[in-house]
Amino acid sequence: MLITRSPLRITLGGGGTDLASYYEKREGFLISAAIDRYVYILINRTFDQTILLKYSKLERVKEAGELEHPIAREALKMLELEKEPLEICSMADIPAGTGLGSSGAYTAALLKALHSYKGDITGARQLAEEACEIEIGRLGEPIGKQDQYISAYGGINCMTIRKDGFVEVEPLNVTEETLYDLEDNLMLFFTGYSHRAGKLLEEQDKKSRGRDEEMLKNLDFVKQMGLESRKALERGDLRRFADIMNVHWEYKKKRSGGMSNPEIDGWYEYALKNGALGGKLIGAGGGGFLMFYAENKAGLRRAMGRLGLKEIRFRFDKEGAKRL
Structure with a gap:
């Protein structure tokens, strides 16, 4: 069994300026801090050639395209694991919908797990960019880039989002x-x-x-x-x-x-x-x-x-x- 985790976050300043509708016009800036409350992903191979996805619901399908869970579906497609016989289970220290960036943390943890399953070596920027591609690019969610980046990087970081969407990540310089x-x-x-x-x-x-x-x-x-x-x-x-x-x-x-x-x-x-x-x-x-x-x-x-x-x-x- 393979287990990954990614942290939830709090925003220390500039929240809301990480949406494309703003940063494409003015550039965004915010300070985000990862905290020791996590989303966990557990992955194991199944024996019956199906994908078994466990979250607040239970889904068993033959291939990823049949999944109702949009992030899991797109992550499996992105990593070309649409028909891989996998059991994927998610758990979290704090429930979703409470403002701590759980969706971005889930996406980062899932991508980390799937890459690890394939034997890939991935850095924080790759995870963050892929998570943004899934949630914003493929699913069209009206969200910013903070959650995916801070969950991938950890720490307390200043993020400048340029007009072209590139995110500059710089650790907050505090004693x-x-x-x-x-x-x-x-x-x-x-x-x-x-x-x-x-x-x-x-x-x-x-x-x-x-x-x-x-x-x-x-x-x-x-x-x-x-x-x-x-x-x-x-x-x-x-x-x-x-x-x-x-x-x-x-x-x-x-x-x-x-x-x-x-x-x-x-x-x-x-x-x-x-x-x-x-x-x-x-x-x-x-x-x-x-x-x-x-x-x-x-x-x-x-x-x-x-x-x-x-x-x-x-x-x-x-x-x-x-x-x-």
Whole structure:
């Protein structure tokens, strides 16, 4: 049996500027961090000459083209394994639809597993580009390139997406002390809501392609906040980074009415009154995880506990997609 894993992620700045509808006009920039919560893929050969795919559903087919799961179908086609007798099982530390990039992580882990099965040696860039080709190129999903790249690379990376779509990946240049402080003081709380990011991203994509001036100005500002976040982090000014998170969240909410709701807004304000210095909702919006930067972690943990919000503790992942 062959096992691979790839990390989920949190966005530290510039989220939303990695969609083609924006970066093809203005170039994108964001900071993304892989965390030690993973999507796992297990692969084994079957004896009955079928493909057995296990996820939230169970599919058994004779060839990949019959699969309902779009990513698995296209990955098997891409690697010319359409009729290979395989059992493929996926598991995740955190469910899909919670804003941590699970789809991109699934695609990267699956490609890593299939390449490993074939005996291929693959680097992070190849995995990321192939994952983007599947999700964006072949399936036409209205998503950006952040999730596939950070899941393949791991670490905390600054990504500049050029107008031609090429992604420049550069590690965030922070001291070890700043890195540990950031890791210690960032906190994730599950809102209890799952969501489909596609609808919100589709709205953003449509407005950007239509050159909606308000949307483009919003994303211009978000990109600038991403660049400011980089400066703050690289000089170790984590309180400034927390302030930028608050500003970013206010602008993010303006992109769509579905980004938040009164309950999430209430939790957010309560957190700021109980130890959080800054925060935002992770992902495209509408649910998933609230992320806060807090120096008084115990106070914020107690406050969120009173609201019934579950904390998910994490550390940063440095390895990216890998075979176990």
